[in-house]
Amino acid sequence: MTDPSIPSGPKPGAVGKHPDAKNWRLATKMVRGGTNRSQFGETSEGLFLTSGYVYPSAEEAAARFAGESEGMIYSRFANPTVGMFEERMALLEGADAARATATGMAAVTAAMLCYLNTGDHVVSARALFGSCRYVVDTLLPRFGVDHTFVDGRDNDQWAAAVRPNTKMFFLETPANPTLDIIDIKAVIDIAHEAGARVIVDNVFATPILQRPMEYDADVVVYSATKHIDGQGRCLGGAILAGEEFINDYVHTFLRQTGPSLSPFNAWVLLKSLETLDLRVRQMCRNALEVADFIADQKKFSKVLYPGRPDHPQHELAMSQMDMGGSVITVEIKGGQAAAFRFANSLSIIDISNNLGDSKTLITHPRTTTHQRLSEEERQEIGITEGTLRLSVGLEDPADLKEDLAQALSSV
Ligand SMILES: *Cc1c(COP(=O)(O)O)cnc(C)c1O
DSSP: OOOOOOOOOOOOOOOOOOTGGSSHHHHHHHHHHTTOOOOOOOOSOOOOOSOOOOOSSSSHHHHEEEEEEEOOOOOOTOOHHHHHHHHHHHHHHSSSSSEESSSSHHHHHHHHHHTOOTTTTEESSSSSOOOHHIIIIIIIHHHTTTEEEEOTHHHHEEEEEHHHTTTEEEEEETTTTOOOOHHHHHHHHHHTTTTTEEEOTTTTTHHHHOGGGGGSEEEEEEEEEEIIISOOOOOOEEEEOOOOIIIIIHHHHHHHHOOOOHHHHHHHHHHHTTTTTHHHHHHHHHHHHHHHHTTTTEEEEEEOTTSSTTTTTTHHHHHSSSSSSEEEEEEEEEEEHHHHHHHHHHHSSOSSOSSSSOEEEEGGGGGGGTTTHHHHHHHHHOOTTTTTEEEEESSSSHHHHHHHHHHTTTO
């Protein structure tokens, strides 16, 4: 007794609405993947800004709750616009399934909490986004989940950290803000040998440059706030995984705990995905040009960019990433005072802790994103007083170089 005037909407997480979608090339997937038109035949993806759904009959409502009939129940569970975003993300990465979340941190936290239990152990790279580090070193221990931090660049440390109760590895590559590169394949092999699952936070690389699923990652998480939106408008996140991990762990956890993505944000993110490939590749070209310019300046003691041959792990980076990424980390001579003077003197580049934006942004990790760490912990991962992280955007790189040069003259 289904009313044909009510679009059934995509089955949440189902991959490949179009029968051939999985075989499309990346650019086609980004423009068309997951598109599920309503009875109105709209060209652009429909925005279903609704919290709930009506049922043609009480019997149909009962059938949907019993899981005997497909269709929407409540937008905390599924929403057609969010469903399209999930399908497009899964296709991009080549994952079985994806689930959207309200933020990147909701994705990271849910991917861990849905699977881990008291008494489990996690091995994690030490160089992490500040909030990810909080989840591992402060939140998980409150629930009896132990962790060991390792230097993610050293495969032996990953292997040596494994215990009989190790259930999960967590890593981010390139890492924020140190741009450490982790050998994804080697670390995944070590984890699987030990019976542990691997979560890769792929925010810095984006699915355009690096797809950890190709190396057998169990779970890939994204902050869609960064390059995926890339235009500073909305927060979002995604968990990508195999069918079994999504069905057995992620699905129920998200439905019952509720870190759902707003349909409006999902719609913005869908439109952003259409240009993700173009934007990320141009950002990488701009970043390389800016990094080369910075490397010639005497006032910097260090420039780290995975796409430059002088990055200590350049070869590994280029073997698993298509391009060098959009982030450059530098160290200015003269410590925090010089770093602040330099940042304050920029006139185009903005001071902001966001990244992956079309606007070029600079941040001082020691006093912002990594303020929570002790001085010793910061030194361990190479964040000094003079460290600055530059997220290169889509402006003309000539203007960026001129802005950097004029700001340097004030230091
Ligand atoms: C920003 C970021 C996150 C968190 O994403 P939000 O959308 O801000 O919650 C997680 N990991 C990395 C590497 C990030 O850069």
